[in-house]
Amino acid sequence: MNCLLCHSPYNPIASWRQLLLLEEPDVLCPRCRGTFAVIRGRLCEMCGRLLEEAAPSVCADCLRWQEDEQWGRALVKNRSVYLYNDWMKDVVALWKFRGDYVIVEAFRRPFVQAFRRHFGRDWCIVPIPLSPERLHERGFNQAEALARLLPSPYFPWLSRKHSEKQSKKSRRERLETDNPFFLADHPPLDGKRIVLIDDIYTTGITVRHAARILLEAGAAEVGALTLVRA
Template identity: 60%
Template sequence: MCGRPFAGLEPSHRQGRLCMDCVRWQEDDEWKDVLTKNRSVYMYNEWMKEVVALWKFRGDYAIVQAFQEDFRREFYRHFDHTFLIVPIPLSAERLYERGFNQAKALAELLALPIHDILTRHHLEKQSKKSRRERLRTENVFQFSGKMPLQDKHIVLIDDIYTTGTTLRHAAKVLRQAGATDVSSFTLVRS
């Protein structure tokens, strides 16, 4: 479901075709089937951690171009042009601080229409929180109401899938607004 490769994953960390993270999400009635699937281009490692930090936190926007070929190829392996592309938004404060939205930069690599239909309240950075704190984070997303979502299939775009909380919160808002299906596509799976 989340796209985590099972190679090298201990048997105790998976159940059938799901990793234990996905099992926990699916066992929770509030979150079951909110996010159809996630697919990621790369796995998180020390090298990728450095690259993402340079790009995202030190403002080296041009690094995104290095991902273009792999990002496009992997997107079209799992999705097609009929999906609405929705980048995970930043709060106004975070956008001002960073200077760009990394999820939108990734979405632009696909050369498909982008739908900015979510807004986000400002909270503490997810990267500063523990796993437990991330899982308990309140939903910071709102649907803008800019377009009807009935019968729409959506792909959320983000940089990193860590616990899945951010993507599921956004997916839940879009499902409540009428979206038929919400999946996600990220650059990295932690």
């Protein structure tokens, strides 16, 4: 078998356990797999970032969020699978910007595990949408690609207006810009628990914008599962 990322041949049967339980072999070679940094250890209760041993249980960023009356309660929690190391930056660039869709398979197992661990079947899955323009440009929505990995169906309840690429704005600017999301066709959301799916959690503004729309429509609580915590 050849590695999905580096294309070099490797032996996909890594253990007896895997062989006996007929687990799907890894699509990555051990070298590539090992270069991803999985978030493991003490987490910020709120945003799921890795914390120092002695730090308080909520990180400084999230404390700042919680002080904000408008935004403090928008999100119950975020959990992410990976750190945003240089390797991850390259892989995300290849996947999202070059458009190598199939790379999403490399995230399948850890992403599903994280979903089961932190959320579960009683959460409704809603991927963060792209604007129609961006979707046409990329050809696919990376958040939807992640949502497809999960064992439950996902719901396209949100839509998005076209705006400037976010990465070019500062946190302040992003906070103050109008909410790009609005509701698409949806059933009554009353009392529903919703988990938003996205590729990267950076400042948290995107998922909070989306969460606000869903809460205003009656959702009970909104969390987020993201691939990367930047």
